[in-house]
Amino acid sequence: MPVFAKNAVFQGLAGAIDCTIDWPDGPLRGWALVLHPHPLHGGARDNKIVTTIARACVQQGLVAVRPNFRGVGASAGEFDRAVGETADMHELVAQFSAANPELADGKWVLAGFSFGTAVAAQLYAGLAQQRQKTPNALILAGTAVDRFKxxxxxxxxxxxxxxxxxxxxxxxxxxxxxxxxxxxxxVVVPDASHFFHGRLITLKLLLQQRLAAL
Known part of the structure; x- marks a missing residue:
């Protein structure tokens, strides 16, 4: 399925949140928020695990939103050990949902890789605590939630x-x-490293299986 991307800017508590949005070329089922690894170690929205997750989502008819966390690319602010990043994602979810009500009423996937899992899990917990809509699926790859809890x-x-x-x-x-x-x-991928070198196809198949079940 072809994908076309466009840039978008949302407003977090520290200022601009620089995003890429990948749109399916076909019927839309909903959207996905895909969160990247550690900003101080080269993590960004174009990380290959992040883009693999986004592509799998797009192939299932989900618009994939890939933000840069604070201090990455054109996003404002500085690294905040998941606290500020999670608060920013609360703002992004609210703003994206208000601007795209037809997508907000559909399926919603929340996914993270490495540091992004800490933000994703705590975003989910915050939404649940506030009795707001929670994602239909939570996907955590290379889970590092407890490091930044x-x-x-x-x-x-x-x-x-x-x-x-x-x-x-x-x-x-x-x-x-x-x-x-x-x-x-x-789900343990045999012989796979943190960045799933040589195992991206396996990773994508696992993602597609989960997303197809939504």
């Missing part, structure tokens, strides 16, 4: 956790600890 985290029982067996950045044991605490299964 500032609030109690509640995630749905069908959360998709994907982790590389040989993750050299976030050890598999860390993902297992998170999964154990929340009663979740973990």
């Amino acid at each position: 500032f609030r109690d985290v509640v995630v749905p029982e069908d959360t998709l956790l994907i982790h590389g067996e040989r993750d050299e950045v976030v050890p598999l044991s860390e993902s297992m600890d998170f999964a154990r605490a929340h009663g979740l299964p973990v």
Whole structure:
């Protein structure tokens, strides 16, 4: 399915949130918010795991929103260990939903990779606590939620956790600890590194399977 992208700017608590929005060329089922890895270690919206997740979403008829966190690209502010980033994503969700009510009424996927999982999980918890609409699917790859946790985290029982067996950045044991605490299964990709080198096709197939079930 062809994809066309455009830039958009939303307003977070620190100023501009610079985003790319990938649009499917076909019927729209809803939207996805896809969050990138650590900003101080080269993480940005064009990370290959982020774009792989976004493409999988687009192929399922979801508009994929890929923001840059604070201090990355043209996004304002400085790295805030997930606290400010999570607050910014609350603002983005509200603004995007208000501007695109037809998408907000459809399916919604929230996904993150590495540092982005911490923001995604805490965004989900905040929305649930405030009794706001929560995503239909939560996808966490290379889970690093506990490294940047500032609030109690509640995630749905069908959360998709994907982790590389040989993750050299976030050890598999860390993902297992998170999964154990929340009663979740973990999908382990054999021999995969943190960035799923040589395993992106496997990652995409796992994503497509989950998204097709929405």
